[in-house]
Amino acid sequence: MGKILYGGQGIEIDMDDRVMAHLQAVVASKLRRGEGFFLNWKDDLAVGDGHSAAWIAPDIPLFFKYYGSRNIELNRQWLEIMTMGANSNGGLQLGDEPTVSAPVNGNGGGNGSA
Template sequence: MAELIYGAEGDPVHMPEHLLAHVKVVVATKLRRNESFMLTWRHPDGSGRSSVWLQPAIPLRFVFDSPEEPPIDHALLARLATAASSNGGLILDLEDLHLVTAAGDESPPQERVRSELAQPAA
């Protein structure tokens, strides 16, 4: 499991490492462009959901148990980026997310997504 911690006193949001790796790329790209957006997730115990307004001035921390970066699924990354740019914001379903990694893509995850995300938003 990994943690997303938003704000200096924020409670950690626990999620699978592979999901947080994708969220990290989307969030970093949006905030680097000074684009704020809503992030929503369902509570794993079914008790409800939480939302935070992500914007560049608030401290944000990504904590991973593994020292290795998981593979990046480009289709999932595109879906998350599109959702983050929508009126509803990025809504994560922590229980139902399954990743399929593109076969044969052996470049490091950072290099695979850098060129795609370097382009300004349309």
């Protein structure tokens, strides 16, 4: 379980390392183009049954802290789904990972070999 440190106020968003690796790839792609988007997720039942949203933009600092040390093989299909969500008016809604169809290496590209 990793966490994203969001903004300058010390807001911490707990997230599974695998989910976070995919999100980081999508965030990097959007922010390189100077594009912002909403990130939406369902809150953990321990904090209630609600949901949260954060505006992700080039001028808001983000820090990704992974607790695992292994490279994470990215699922191309999930990256595409997440990117489509980030490009939509409603923003990226974090959800479950689809089955693996074409993994890519952790560097964001390549032929699926690690």
